[in-house]
Amino acid sequence: MMPLLRSVTTAVLLVITAPVFAVALEGSTQLVVVTTERWDATEGRLQAFERTAQGWQPHGAAFDVAVGRSGSAWGKGLHPAQPGIPQKREGDGRSPAGIFAIGPAFGYAPRLTSGLPYQPMRDTSYCMDVPDSPYYNRIVDADVVGAEAVAGSTEPMRLDLHNKGDRRYREGFVIEHNPKATPGGGSCIFAHLWRTPGEATAGCTAMEPARMTTLLTWLNASAQPRFVLLPRAEYQRLQADWQLPVLAGSVQ
Template identity: 55%
Template sequence: MRVTAALVRSLAALSFLALAGCASVAPTPTTPWDDARQLVMVTTADWNATTGTLRRYEREGEQWREVGEATPITVGRSGAAWGIGLNPAQSDGPQKQEGDGRAPAGVFRIGTAFGYADTVASAWPYEAMSASDWCIDVNASPLYNRIVDAKQVGQAAVEGSSEPMRRDLHAGGDVRYKLGFVIEHNPDNRSGAGSCIFAHLWRAPGEPTAGCTAMPEPAMQELLAWLDPRRKPVFALLPDNELERLHDAWHLPRAASRR
């Protein structure tokens, strides 16, 4: 084929258009939880609200679909504050600290389930707690933000902790830790950033927590029966306005459906 000046100009123009077209296609944003196919979503009215709603979602393709029934929950006695999880750090709003009475907001991995019974009806990893199991909330402890067995680490290592995992035995029959799971806030165990964050049972409807998320026992049983390790579920907690601001960037449901 004879190459002419006009042909060269045409080929150059086509190449420019192809490159321009490629340059205009932005890559799809990704998050550390893009592989999640189950989502536990807790929403509250604002940073200081002590009650809210828990909903469950499943993702097929790119769309989240709500499943099951929404359930009322309670959070920290002082509301919520940004925690340390999978999401980028946020500076606009309160920041979670040890003892502040706020539940950590953000997106988090779900840790091991725990309870008083030997076994539960769930495929999720579960550990039965004993009288010697404690979660360490002492800032200066090298075991900070970990559940440990005093028989293994020594009784001195759990001194000062306010979090026995068998509250029925150490706290006058308290049922709150009868069934629950770890919310993996502060996974690097940064001293003072908040410890021992769980989803657990509430003692009474509407009663706030020290920083956890609490719910009725039937709701917890249903939640644990639903969680599937193969679907890599995550837990999210956000005030309504923060969910509205972040849902696109964080690949979360736009807004909770009302039933």
């Protein structure tokens, strides 16, 4: 009976385990991939992909982006939880690594050309980075939730009005890290404009304005777009299991 039991157990494990790797990208036909050279790198390369009948195909050219000032760390997203360090924490200056849903676009203008839902920011818009707040990891309007509810937030979404014309949040989109808003797990992760070329972020992914405009025009909520950020060695280790695209220059 032991060989039969072993076979049945193996089959059950395969049934349970196999979808875990595929579910993060299931149904998605648009992918934004950022790879860095190592965990503490503050720069990376972004390549967009579209899923076709032939699999994932590059969309447009790859380009440089900036990531967290302390590099990256395992985040909370659609991927299986990863053991070990580094793990993303509030205020650590690291960009979350893994696979994440792409949320709404946001910006300063009343309207924006994108297939993503768009949320125009007001001078009263804040993203809550206070771990014990009931609004933690959410963008809220102080006129709606009350001024006391946004007390302590360091993330006003109209940076131009709060920080001498700062353009970083003029256009961007939400990277849905820590979707369950686990206190202290990290909050307010976006793709946004860089203030100066290559300037590291507090944990977001930043790029030049023309690149962002092109991305926002291409991204479409109906494609269930996903955002992937990984150090290159981790990407290569997980590429087959997570069914990620093959990167240019990779040896298969």
